[in-house]
Amino acid sequence: xxxxxxxxxxxxxxxxxxxxxxxxxxxxxxxxxxxxxxxxxxxxxxxxxxxxxxxxxxxxxxxxxxxxxxxxxxxxxxxxxxxxxxxxxxxxxxxxxxxxxxxxxxxxxxxxxxxxxxxxxxxxxxxxxxxxxxxxxxxxxxxxxxxxxxxxxxxxxxxxxx
Amino acid sequence: xxxxxxxxxxxxxxxxxxxxxxxxxxxxxxxxxxxxxxxxxxxxxxxxxxxxxxxxxxxxxxxxxxxxxxxxxxxxxxxxxxxxxxxxxxxxxxxxxxxxxxxxxxxxxxxxxxxxxxxxxxxxxxxxxxxxxxxxxxxxxxxxxxxxxxxxxxxxxxxxxxxxxxxxxxxxxxxxxxxxxxxxxxxxxxxxxxxxxxxxxxxxxxxxxxxxxxxxxxxxxxxxxxxxxxxxxxxxxxxxxxxxxxxxxxxxxxxxxxxxxxxxxxxxxxxxxxxxxxxxxxxxxxxxxxxxxxxxxxxxxxxxxxxxxxxxxxxxxxxxxxxxxxxxxxxxxxxxxxxxxxxxxxxxxxxxxxxxxxxxxxxxxxxxxxxxxxxxxxxxxxxxxxxxxxxxxxxxxxxxxxxxxxxxxxxxxxxxxxxxxxxxxxxxxxxxxxxxxxxxxxxxxxxxxxxxxxxxxxxxxxxxxxxxxxxxxxxxxxxxxxxxxxxxxxxxxxxxxxxxxxxxxxxxxxxxxxxxxxxxxxxxxxxxxxxxxxxxxxxxxxxxxxxxxxxxxxxxxxxxxxxxxxxxxxxxxxxxxxxxxxxxxxxx
Numbered sequence: 018x019x020x021x022x023x024x025x026x027x028x029x030x031x032x033x034x035x036x037x038x039x040x041x042x043x044x045x046x047x048x049x050x051x052x053x054x055x056x057x058x059x060x061x062x063x064x065x066x067x068x069x070x071x072x073x074x075x076x077x078x079x080x081x082x083x084x085x086x087x088x089x090x091x092x093x094x095x096x097x098x099x100x101x102x103x104x105x106x107x108x109x110x111x112x113x114x115x116x117x118x119x120x121x122x123x124x125x126x127x128x129x130x131x132x133x134x135x136x137x138x139x140x141x142x143x144x145x146x147x148x149x150x151x152x153x154x155x156x157x158x159x160x161x162x163x164x165x166x167x168x169x170x171x172x173x174x175x176x177x178x179x
Numbered sequence: 180x181x182x183x184x185x186x187x188x189x190x191x192x193x194x195x196x197x198x199x200x201x202x203x204x205x206x207x208x209x210x211x212x213x214x215x216x217x218x219x220x221x222x223x224x225x226x227x228x229x230x231x232x233x234x235x236x237x238x239x240x241x242x243x244x245x246x247x248x249x250x251x252x253x254x255x256x257x258x259x260x261x262x263x264x265x266x267x268x269x270x271x272x273x274x275x276x277x278x279x280x281x282x283x284x285x286x287x288x289x290x291x292x293x294x295x296x297x298x299x300x301x302x303x304x305x306x307x308x309x310x311x312x313x314x315x316x317x318x319x320x321x322x323x324x325x326x327x328x329x330x331x332x333x334x335x336x337x338x339x340x341x342x343x344x345x346x347x348x349x350x351x352x353x354x355x356x357x358x359x360x361x362x363x364x365x366x367x368x369x370x371x372x373x374x375x376x377x378x379x380x381x382x383x384x385x386x387x388x389x390x391x392x393x394x395x396x397x398x399x400x401x402x403x404x405x406x407x408x409x410x411x412x413x414x415x416x417x418x419x420x421x422x423x424x425x426x427x428x429x430x431x432x433x434x435x436x437x438x439x440x441x442x443x444x445x446x447x448x449x450x451x452x453x454x455x456x457x458x459x460x461x462x463x464x465x466x467x468x469x470x471x472x473x474x475x476x477x478x479x480x481x482x483x484x485x486x487x488x489x490x491x492x493x494x495x496x497x498x499x500x501x502x503x504x505x506x507x508x509x510x511x512x513x514x515x516x517x518x519x520x521x522x523x524x525x526x527x528x529x530x531x532x533x534x535x536x537x538x539x540x541x542x543x544x545x546x547x548x549x550x551x552x553x554x555x556x557x558x559x560x561x562x563x564x565x566x567x568x569x570x571x572x573x574x575x576x577x578x579x580x581x582x583x584x585x586x587x588x589x590x591x592x593x594x595x596x597x598x599x600x601x602x603x604x605x606x607x608x609x610x611x612x613x614x615x616x617x618x619x620x621x622x623x624x625x626x627x628x629x630x631x632x633x634x635x636x637x638x639x640x641x642x643x644x645x646x647x648x649x650x651x652x653x654x655x656x657x658x659x660x661x662x663x664x665x666x667x668x669x670x671x672x673x674x675x676x677x678x679x680x681x682x683x684x685x686x687x688x689x690x691x692x693x694x695x696x697x698x699x700x701x702x703x704x705x706x707x708x709x710x711x712x713x714x715x716x717x718x719x720x721x722x723x724x725x726x727x728x729x730x731x732x733x734x735x736x737x738x739x740x741x742x743x744x745x746x747x748x749x750x751x752x753x754x755x756x757x758x759x760x761x762x763x764x765x766x767x
Contacts, residue, residue: 059361059362059765062361063764063765070343071345072339072344072345072346072348073345073348073361073765074335074345074346074347074348074350074359074360074361075345075348076361077348077350077361077362078348078349078350081350081351081352082349082351082352
């Protein structure tokens with residue numbers, strides 16, 4: 018557990034405490050950690066395990082089951098391309114392929130500069146505006162292959178600035 | 180008891196309310212094939228879909244292992260629709276299974292093959308890709324082979340129930356799902372204690388002990404002086420592998436078989452159990468009289484020792500420094516025995532037959548050797564011994580009863596025999612400690628208070644005006660309660676016995692597996708009763724012994740007179756005692 022600072026351990030314990038009264042707190046704890054840090058490595062899972070008594074294997078199982086959770090640090094901008102049925106028939110595959118081509122990464126990967134992560138999502142419930150893309154929660158409706166480059170540029174322009 | 184009326188194949192039955200269809204059907208005389216369901220809901224995910232039956236009025240077929248019976252329910256197991264679905268479920272499992280059945284160590288006791296046969300599944304109807312395979316054979320104890328895993332979850336449940344540890348869990352999702360320690364690590368890189376409880380519930384060959392039969396063969400071929408010793412619990416279960424009723428003590432036949440397998444000497448680890456009592460009892464008295472670290476905790480169970488090193492590194496001073504009995508016996512074989520017989524210790528090859536997978540790992544510990552010579556060279560589980568006996572064509576049930584070799588370390592007392600059951604080490608120690616402190620034997624010999632299968636038991640025994648408080652725990656979930664008390668400074672005990680496996684060694688991870696489907700002559704509830712039956716076999720052997728206290732063993736007395744001096748002497752420490760070190764669970 019050498020990689021996590023004392024303050025980090027304290028923070029994770031604090032997050033666990035938020036749900037101390039809950040019967041099944043794990044999803045909420047992991048959700049908060051994912052939002053706070055952007056990923057949930059094994060060292061963090063061990064801290065959660067110690068605090069909650071839930072086994073590391075079970076926590077790891079939950080983290081690897083839900084695609085919302087990540088074991089690796091995610092990029093500053095997480096691009097989620099919906100590949101649900103409606104989006105798919107409206108050409109979502111070509112859109113995610115275009116993102117892949119421009120960013121030089123496969124779905125699930127993060128660019129070397131840490132700016133972008135590309136995720137393939139299952140139906141996000143926005144079928145009316147298919148094909149849909151989300152970037153850090155902002156929804157881009159009715160995406161086209163031609164608009165992909167512009168969207169990427171928009172975020173590149175913001176760069177690492179907060 | 181509330182009951183409900185149900186019908187199976189049109190015949191009316193009255194059954195206990197709240198049972199699943201699977202359990203109720205069993206009581207009515209039906210065995211519905213099932214894989215993920217195990218032992219009254221210890222595991223029942225309803226995930227394997229092998230137990231599907233038809234229920235009148237239900238929307239589809241139902242998984243009988245999770246579906247409760249209710250009033251007026253009409254069930255059909257034989258309906259062609261249900262039978263066809265069960266067969267399809269098994270065929271789907273087989274389509275993602277590594278079907279090298281003839282080379283599989285589980286051959287003959289594989290539940291997947293059993294249900295395939297029962298449901299009439301034929302290979303090849305479904306073909307497709309297979310889940311990526313991991314084979315972990317890094318520990319000396321257990322092999323995990325995901326190509327044979329059917330994701331039933333029994334091992335996950337057992338690790339959690341027995342130990343509260345949950346080393347194994349489901350990882351990833353969909354077709355990529357595997358059962359593994361976190362990160363699909365090896366057991367070696369996780370805080371697994373190698374007890375083998377997961378092995379004892381696995382329906383297939385996905386979790387197996389790492390066989391050392393080959394090592395024994397090689398030693399014999401190389402002309403080594405191969406000596407074998409058997410743990411007490413082995414005799415209480417070995418017969419099951421040959422169709423004998425659960426709970427049959429097969430001491431004499433086991434010895435006869437070992438002699439026919441070509442071992443130079445056949446000894447009983449009970450001798451060293453007596454030796455352990457002398458050393459451990461003396462250590463305990465020393466700690467009590469000299470203000471040493473209390474409570475003292477037994478150290479016979481290597482699963483427990485592993486757990487302590489991973490989780491209670493701050494409490495290791497509480498563990499007795501005694502090696503476990505088979506390691507002691509190995510050390511004596513390669514010193515005293517070697518000297519007496521004029522054999523170079525390097526030429527002696529010690530084989531331990533153990534009910535345990537953790538012992539395979541224990542013998543590899545660096546603390547378990549002297550001058551580069553290991554105390555014990557190979558550890559075989561009870562199951563592996565059965566395989567060797569079958570391989571040699573020995574008809575076990577027809578063997579005569581023979582006796583252990585009697586020279587040097589052939590005698591043992593009843594106290595040694597009961598080491599194999601939870602509470603046994605405690606009882607054996609009390610018999611001797613009582614004698615040492617009072618100068619007379621305890622009237623009852625048996626200390627009933629420490630017997631039984633409650634997860635945690637305690638007793639206070641008055642010895643010469645001093646009250647000795649003792650406790651017993653088996654399974655790490657129970658041990659944790661006592662350990663947390665020690666850590667908090669609240670423990671009132673002088674002496675604690677901890678065994679890794681629930682029930683003690685009789686239900687160890689290396690013992691014959693107990694399954695109703697392979698034991699047609701046993702009662703339906705054999706999974707509930709087998710521990711008691713095996714324990715009874717040991718307690719009866721104790722009662723039959725003329726010597727029942729370790730300190731009365733004449734060969735032990737002679738060993739001290741001729742070789743060790745006295746208990747806890749310098750020489751005894753060198754040969755019979757060990758050290759522990761805290762370990763990190765998930766090392767990088």
